[in-house]
Amino acid sequence: MAPKFASNRHFLLCPMCKKTQASLSVHLTRVCMKRSSKEHVREVVEKEKQDSLEVLQWGRVFSYRHLREILDDANPSSRMIQELECRHMVVTETPSPAVVAQTSSVPLVAGTVTTVQRPESSESEHSEDIVSVSGGETFQAIREVQWSQTSRHMMREKGLYRKHSLDHPLLKGFATYLEKDLLNENFKQEVENVSRFMFYMNPLKPSLEFVRETEKARLFFRELSEAGLSGQTQATYLKSLKRFLKYHTVVTDLRQDNRGLWNDAKFFMEDLSSLQQSCAKLVIKEIIQRR
Incomplete structure (x- = not known):
């Protein structure tokens, strides 16, 4: 007799206990979300289905150059964790800052100042949270790792990681x-940035109508700032969004199909500047x- 796990059942990850479940809806109803409404449970299940689909579509492939960028970073462990989490992977049992300090190759000695050299381009414009090590005291690196974890938590709390389907x-x-056309190797991350912004502007469906809601768009970037994202990461969102609008105003037939929306998009790009x-x-x- 074939084992049960040999069936075509799709295992989904529980976002609460971080374990895969054969029937996520049953698990959430009985264990992790037993006090939540059926609608909320259904939303969580649908999100995990979408995340699982995206992992199958593009999350399994790493280019060698991208891996080299991660390994050459001043903090490759944190950078790799960020990359995996962007691909809907989960890293458990991450060490506390104290353990990181003890196992670091650079000794942490009170009252000493150690210069850490790193390339100027160590920050990646495609990461969700920029974790960098300054050329000052080594405890600064630990503090920035804590800040990064907090910002990711705040992003989840505010719902800023939610996005529309990339197949739209x-x-x-x-x-x-x-x-x-642009030969952008990390294009999926850039599309995700735009997708998160568009979900914030209209959770029901992706639409270019957001160009007529300038105040709400500015509120999105204030939310990013309040979540603790660095200026570099916010600049990356702006760059992705501006490139998205440039594509629709220059490459597509938007000007002929909807001249009014095309004009509003041009004005919106000026505000982005x-x-x-x-x-x-x-x-x-x-x-x-x-x-």
Whole structure:
């Protein structure tokens, strides 16, 4: 007799206990979310189904160059964890900051200052949270790791990780443009940034109508700031969004199909430029603080 696990049942991850379940809905109802409504349980199950599908679509493939960027980072362990979590993977039993300090190759000695050299481009514009080590005291690295974990928690609490399906025509066309025309190797992360923004603007469906809601768009970036994301990460979101709009205003037939929406998109891009200037000042300030 074939074992039970040989069936075609799809195991899904429980976001609460971080364990895969043969029947996630039953598990949540009986154990981890037994006090939640059926609608809430159904939403969690659907999200895990979508995450599982995205893992099968693109989460299993790493380019060698991208792996080298992670390994060459000043903090490769944290960088790798970030990359895996972006791909809906889960890393358990991560060491506490104290353990990291004890096992670090750089000894942590009170009253000493150790200079850590790293390349200028160690921050990746495709990471969700930038964790960098400044050239100052080694305890700064530990503090920034704690900050990064907090920011990810805040992002989840605020629902800022929620996104639309990347198979929607608005996003799928953009992905093809990045991959085929611009030869962007990490294009999926950029599409995800836009998808999260569009979900915030309209949770029901992806739409270009967000270009007519400037105040709400600015609120999204204030939410990112309140969640603790660095200026560099916010700048990455702005860059992805601006490239998305450039694609739709230049490459697609939006100008002929909807001239009014095309004009609004152009004005919205101008507002993004002003946000980018403010973000650039924040990035400079963060660099000075790290130094």
